[in-house]
Amino acid sequence: xxxxxxxxxxxxxxxxxxxxxxxxxxxxxxxxxxxxxxxxxxxxxxxxxxxxxxxxxxxxxxxxxxxxxxxxxxxxxxxxxxxxxxxxxxxxxxxxxxxxxxxxxxxxxxxxxxxxxxxxxxxxxxxxxxxxxxxxxxxxxxxxxxxxxxxxxxxxxxxxxxxxxxxxxxxxxxxxxxxxxxxxxxxxxxxxxxxxxxxxxxxxxxxxxxxxxxxxxxxxxxxxxxxxxxxxxxxxxxxxxxxxxxxxxxxxxxxxxxxxxxxxxxxxxxxxxxxxxxxxxxxxxxxxxxxxxxxxxxxxxxxxxxxxxxxxxxxxxxxxxxxxxxxxxxxxxxxxxxxxxxxxxxxxxxxxxxxxxxxxxxxxxxxxxxxxxxxxxxxxxxxxxxxxxxxxxxxxxxxxxxxxxxxxxxxxxxxxxxxxxxxxxxxxxxxxxxxxxxxxxxxxxxxxxxxxxxxxxxxxxxxxxxxxxxxxxxxxxxxxxxxxxxxxxxxxxxxxxxxxxxxxxxxxxxxxxxxxxxxxxxxxxxxxxxxxxxxxxxxxxxxxxxxxxxxxxxxxxxxxxxxxxxxxxxxxxxxxxxxxxxxxxxxxxxxxxxxxxxxxxxxxxxxxxxxxxxxxxxxxxxxxxxxxxxxxxxxxxxxxxxxxxxxxxxxxxxxxxxxxxxxxxxxxxxxxxxxxxxxxxxxxxxxxxxxxxxxxxxxxxxxxxxxxxxxxxxxxxxxxxxxxxxxxxxxxxxxxxxxxxxxxxxxxxxxxxxxxxxxxxxxxxxxxxxxxxxxxxxxxxxxxxxxxxxxx
Numbered sequence: 001x002x003x004x005x006x007x008x009x010x011x012x013x014x015x016x017x018x019x020x021x022x023x024x025x026x027x028x029x030x031x032x033x034x035x036x037x038x039x040x041x042x043x044x045x046x047x048x049x050x051x052x053x054x055x056x057x058x059x060x061x062x063x064x065x066x067x068x069x070x071x072x073x074x075x076x077x078x079x080x081x082x083x084x085x086x087x088x089x090x091x092x093x094x095x096x097x098x099x100x101x102x103x104x105x106x107x108x109x110x111x112x113x114x115x116x117x118x119x120x121x122x123x124x125x126x127x128x129x130x131x132x133x134x135x136x137x138x139x140x141x142x143x144x145x146x147x148x149x150x151x152x153x154x155x156x157x158x159x160x161x162x163x164x165x166x167x168x169x170x171x172x173x174x175x176x177x178x179x180x181x182x183x184x185x186x187x188x189x190x191x192x193x194x195x196x197x198x199x200x201x202x203x204x205x206x207x208x209x210x211x212x213x214x215x216x217x218x219x220x221x222x223x224x225x226x227x228x229x230x231x232x233x234x235x236x237x238x239x240x241x242x243x244x245x246x247x248x249x250x251x252x253x254x255x256x257x258x259x260x261x262x263x264x265x266x267x268x269x270x271x272x273x274x275x276x277x278x279x280x281x282x283x284x285x286x287x288x289x290x291x292x293x294x295x296x297x298x299x300x301x302x303x304x305x306x307x308x309x310x311x312x313x314x315x316x317x318x319x320x321x322x323x324x325x326x327x328x329x330x331x332x333x334x335x336x337x338x339x340x341x342x343x344x345x346x347x348x349x350x351x352x353x354x355x356x357x358x359x360x361x362x363x364x365x366x367x368x369x370x371x372x373x374x375x376x377x378x379x380x381x382x383x384x385x386x387x388x389x390x391x392x393x394x395x396x397x398x399x400x401x402x403x404x405x406x407x408x409x410x411x412x413x414x415x416x417x418x419x420x421x422x423x424x425x426x427x428x429x430x431x432x433x434x435x436x437x438x439x440x441x442x443x444x445x446x447x448x449x450x451x452x453x454x455x456x457x458x459x460x461x462x463x464x465x466x467x468x469x470x471x472x473x474x475x476x477x478x479x480x481x482x483x484x485x486x487x488x489x490x491x492x493x494x495x496x497x498x499x500x501x502x503x504x505x506x507x508x509x510x511x512x513x514x515x516x517x518x519x520x521x522x523x524x525x526x527x528x529x530x531x532x533x534x535x536x537x538x539x540x541x542x543x544x545x546x547x548x549x550x551x552x553x554x555x556x557x558x559x560x561x562x563x564x565x566x567x568x569x570x571x572x573x574x575x576x577x578x579x580x581x582x583x584x585x586x587x588x589x590x591x592x593x594x595x596x597x598x599x600x601x602x603x604x605x606x607x608x609x610x611x612x613x614x615x616x617x618x619x620x621x622x623x624x625x626x627x628x629x630x631x632x633x634x635x636x637x638x639x640x641x642x643x644x645x646x647x648x649x650x651x652x653x654x655x656x657x658x659x660x661x662x663x664x665x666x667x668x669x670x671x672x673x674x675x676x677x678x679x680x681x682x683x684x685x686x687x688x689x690x691x692x693x694x695x696x697x698x699x700x701x702x703x704x705x706x707x708x709x710x711x712x713x714x715x716x717x718x719x720x721x722x723x724x725x726x727x728x729x730x731x732x733x734x735x736x737x738x739x740x741x742x743x744x745x746x747x748x749x750x751x752x753x754x755x756x757x758x759x760x761x762x763x764x765x766x767x768x769x770x771x772x773x774x775x776x777x778x779x780x781x782x783x784x785x786x787x788x789x790x791x792x
Contacts, residue, residue, distance in 0.1 A: 078505055078544030078557045080173040080598055080611050082106060082650070086166050091701045091709045092664075094746055094764040094785045095163040096206060096225050096246065098191065099156075103744075104697040104713060105171050106648045106666035107187075109690075111775050114250025115208055115223055115783075116295040118325060118366075119152045125173060126615045126644035126672050127186030128690035130623045132156070133566050134185035140193055142317065142374040142392040143430045145183060148457035148485075149568040151623040151634060156189075157394070159297050160319050160372050162244035164204055164227045167194045173648075174594050174613065175561035178491040178507030178542050179434070179451065182563025185592055185617070195238040195305045195315070196231035199792075203228050206787035208248060210780055214772060215256045215289055216274070216333050223248025236307040244299040249328065252289035253777040256734045259354040261285055267348035272333040275352075279728030279736035285354055286734070287334050290361060291327035298322040312379030312387075319372040330361035330407060343410040361407035362419070363469065370396035388434040399424040404469040419469030420478070428457040440494070450492040458484040459567045476523070481583075483518030483531065483571035487511055487564065493542065501549050507542035513564040518571040518585050531571065531585040538562040538589060551602040556595075563590040569621055569636045582635045590638075592617040606653030615644040622689070624724060640677040642688060646670030660703035667696040674724070686726045690737070694718040707750040715742040722776055737775045743768040746785075758791040 082105050093100050099120045102108045111129050112120040127134035132154030137145035139161050146154040169191050175184040204227040212219050224247055231240030258276060261283050273285040301319040308314060334342040334349075334356070344358045376390035401422040406415040436449035460482030464474040493507030518531030540562060546555040565587040572583055593616050600609040619638040650666040672688035687693075695718070701711040719739040722728045731738045746764035753759040763786045770782040 078542070078546070078555065079176040080557075080596060080609075080648075082171040082173075083168065085168045088662075090760075090762075091662075091748060092699050092711050092713060092746065094744065094766055094783075096208060096223075096785070098158045098161045098163055098166065100163065101166065101169050101191070102171070102189070103715065104664060104666075104699050106650050106697070107173065107646070107668045107670075107695070108171070109692060109695065109717070111779075113253050113775075113777050114210070114248065114293065114780050116246050116248045116297060117250065118295070118323070119155050120158055121152070121155055122189075123691070124171075124186030125613060125646065125668075126617075126642075126670065126688075126691065128688065130690060131186065133183060133563060133569075133621075136180055136183040136188040137191070138188070139191045140315070140317065140374070141190075141376055141378075141388065141390045141432065142372075143394075143428070143455070144191075146426075147183070147428050147430075147455050148426050148459045148566055149572070150566050150621075150636075151568075153568065153572075154566070157321075157370075157372070159299060159321050159323060160301075160370075161191060161193075162227055162242060162299060162301070164202060164229065164244070165193045165242060165301070167192050173611070174557070174559065174596055174615075175540075175592070176542060176544065176557040176559045176594065176596065178493040178509045178540075179449075179453075181453070181487065181489055181509065181511055181540075182561055182590065182592075185561060185563055185590070185594075193303070195233075195240055195303060197233050197238070199230075199232040201230045201792045202242075202790070204787065204789040206785060209784040210251065211770060211782045212251050212292075213781065214778060215252065215286060216331060217252070217289070221249040221251065221292060238305040239303070241300075241302045244297075244301075246295070246297045248295055250293040250295070251778060251780060252292055252327075252331070254290060256286060256289050256778060257356075257360050258284045258286055258734045259356070261352040261354045263351055264348065264353035265351065267346040267353045268342065269337055270334045270342050270347045270349050272335045273349045274333065276733060277730055279722065279730050279733055281730050283352070284733075285349060285352060287354075287356065288332040288361065289330060290364075291330040294326055294328055296324045309379070312377070312381065315374075315376045315378070317372070317374035317376075321368070321370050321372070323368045323370075324366070326365035327363065332361055332407075341409070343407040344412065358406050358410075359403065361410070362404040363408055364401065364403040366401045367398065368396055368400075369398040370394065384437045384439045386436050388436070389432060391429075391431045393427070393429045395427050396424075399426065400472065402466070402469050402472045417468050417470065419466050421464040421466050421469075421472050421474055423462045423464070425460040425462075425482070426458065428455065430455050445497045447495040448493070451490070453489040453491070454487070456484065456486045457567055458482070459572050461572060479520070479522045481520040481522075481572055483567050483585075484516040485564065485567045485570070486514045486516065501547060503546045503548075505542070505544045505546075509540040509542070509561075510537070511540070511562060511564070512537045513589070515565070515567075515570055515585075518567075520571065520583070536564065536589060553598065553600040553602075555598045557598070559592075559594045561592050561594065563592070563621075565589070565621060584636050584638075587621055587636065587638055588619055590617055590620050592620075603653060605655055606651070608652075609648075609650045611648040613644075613646050613648075617642050622724070624689075637679065639674055639683070640679075641675045642672060643675050644670060644672035644688070662701040662703075663699070665696075665698040667694070669694055683724050686724060687721055689721050689724045692717045692720045707752075708748070710747040711745070713744040713746075715744070716740070720775075732772065732774060734774060734778070735776055738773045740771050740773045740779075741769070742766065742771065753790075756792060758789075760787075760789045762787040762789070 093103050096115050107125045109123040121129035123129040130151045133150045137156040145156045172188040180188055206225045208223040210221040226245045229242030273287040276284050276286045278284045299321050303317050305313055305315045332341050332343055336342050343361045344356050346355050372394050374392040378388045381387050404419040431454040434451035438447050440446035440448035462480050463478040465476045465478055466473045467475050489511045491509040495505045497503045513536050515534045519529055521529040540560050543558040570585045595614045597612045618641050620642050621638050624635050648668045652664050654662040656663050672691050674683050674686050677683050696716040699713040703709050720737045722737050728736050744766045748760055748762045751759040766783045773779045
């Protein structure tokens with residue numbers, strides 16, 4: 001490993017490639033160092049921050065020891081970056097969960113079905129929302145994105161963070177940094193929190209309310225979020241802890257049950273079903289839903305920091321999450337001749353026959369408890385060298401899902417309370433070490449960093465038959481599938497500011513990947529149950545060339561990157577009432593080439609930026625999912641070659657024309673197609689699934705008076721295909737996806753309660769126009785928020 005690292009360093013110094021620059025979560029360096037706020041903007045120029053208006057709060061503001069400042073950057077930024085602070089979000093976004101912070105960012109495609117959704121998915125640029133392996137998410141340098149699962153199960157662990165602890169967010173677009181591996185194909189989301197410099201306390205309570213008028217239901221749903229924190233600094237030691245509670249009822253999501261129908265005379269005669277169509281245009285019947293979704297999330301977190309020197313800080317993080325989710329009473333619209341509710345079986349409505357699966361109105365519940373440990377060291381270790389190292393371990397020591405075979409209200413004689421129990425064991429461990437200097441080889445025009453990364457992920461799912469789903473007894477084993485993957489990586493990157501206003505960077509990354517212990521043991525099956533271990537290695541070059549004359553920045557970035565399969569893609573075979581995953585243990589790495597050309601012009605308190613990007617990926621692994629009677633069938637396939645091209649435009653300015661108005665606007669146009677595919681030639685030329693061609697966001701914040709802000713935001717997304725076959729052309733139906741325009745409102749008012757107490761009352765509305773929109777599942781309709789925050 002040492003020899004490999006030395007070769008990488010030498011390769012960087014002698015490389016003729018214009019290889020990629022790096023952002024290491026902190027200040028950007030030109031010949032002169034800039035501030036940490038400057039870093040977060042998309043170039044090394046003036047920071048884009050609004051001047052704060054006077055506040056009613058008359059006490060001393062809470063000062064923050066941001067450990068991110070302890071590790072300087074080592075290269076001019078080759079990666080397009082979007083930065084947003086918590087202060088900006090406070091006036092713009094109704095933030096209940098951390099993923100809300102991404103709402104108005106360019107080229108971010110989100111799908112959160114309701115507040116607290118466990119499957120809050122996000123895609124960036126040419127990666128869709130089910131390619132969770134293409135988006136890296138980190139909290140204070142600790143990995144929160146799932147390196148084990150993909151698709152719906154691979155959602156980042158947003159619940160390990162609370163919105164009130166976030167100081168700012170940086171979004172990096174594409175794999176142009178040698179620091180990040182294949183999990184940055186789409187991009188990287190870095191979330192940063194804070195430690196106190198003096199005593200502080202914070203209390204926040206938010207109530208949420210949602211209209212529900214869809215599929216035979218007309219009711220109001222509600223939720224509440226409560227946050228309580230305290231922290232202090234004692235000489236060199238800082239400590240901060242909080243409790244975050246979120247409880248909410250979301251609309252029925254899986255499914256608003258739709259079944260294909262055929263003309264026939266047999267089956268139990270029923271009424272009440274609503275005639276509709278499937279996304280492909282086939283006739284269907286909407287006959288109910290599986291109940292509103294209740295979630296209960298409790299997060300306890302402790303963070304402690306110790307300043308070993310004025311410029312070197314150690315930090316420890318411990319988070320405990322207790323999450324519960326279950327469906328409330330399902331709704332069946334079907335009635336038989338005697339008026340009794342029908343919950344299952346072969347039925348016939350007006351000569352249209354269809355089957356209501358046994359579990360269509362079944363009960364299901366998930367209980368998950370997890371611990372997340374993190375230990376980091378960041379800062380200067382000598383006059384010129386700095387260190388940033390972090391180790392983390394994510395341990396969901398309990399993750400149990402239970403589903404009933406029938407609806408508990410179904411009176412069929414064979415309904416004896418049977419069901420299935422799924423025990424999921426998913427954990428990961430990570431370690432990162434980075435060393436950086438702004439004065440490499442005693443030259444002020446050279447910056448250099450090098451590092452090592454380790455990621456180990458494991459998954460195993462055991463499915464049991466149970467005779468009593470309420471007691472979740474494990475009566476007989478149905479299947480046992482899982483395995484592990486492990487990646488060891490070394491990387492180096494060099495920046496050379498060779499003449500005034502010009503810089504060039506070169507970088508290399510070496511990844512060694514292993515798959516270990518794969519197995520798929522199915523009771524009674526004759527199929528081999530053990531998979532051979534595998535290993536593979538790849539080298540990824542990076543390059544960037546930047547020219548910064550005056551207020552302008554022009555930068556071309558290049559990257560080659562590989563993404564190795566995750567354990568779920570290789571091994572996780574499950575067969576439950578709700579989902580059936582079919583893995584492929586032979587999948588190889590995705591092979592991508594990425595280009596980006598950036599032009600930016602700085603304006604007072606803002607900037608105008610344009611990005612043109614082009615990407616090609618060979619052997620791109622995709623999850624193809626279809627829903628049949630409430631069961632999702634997921635398969636993983638490697639497409640021959642895909643191509644994506646797009647452009648992003650961003651305008652951002654605070655206090656425009658020196659008025660108390662902040663404006664943000666961005667738009668993205670992209671096109672991604674399947675250009676080669678031997679396995680299924682009929683997919684060649686089709687649009688890539690679940691990626692909108694056009695997105696646009698805009699937000700205007702008006703500082704009415706120093707203590708009162710109001711904002712309006714608009715989020716637009718064009719129609720998308722859910723299926724790679726591109727045959728889902730019908731809008732506003734379950735399993736389809738719709739074009740939408742969401743209008744959001746928010747206002748904040750500071751209350752003069754006490755001179756040492758910062759008191760804010762906020763109110764907001766999401767989806768003001770009450771659009772009824774589907775993205776495979778139905779999304780939330782109009783929602784209301786009211787919040788009270790007290791800070792000492």
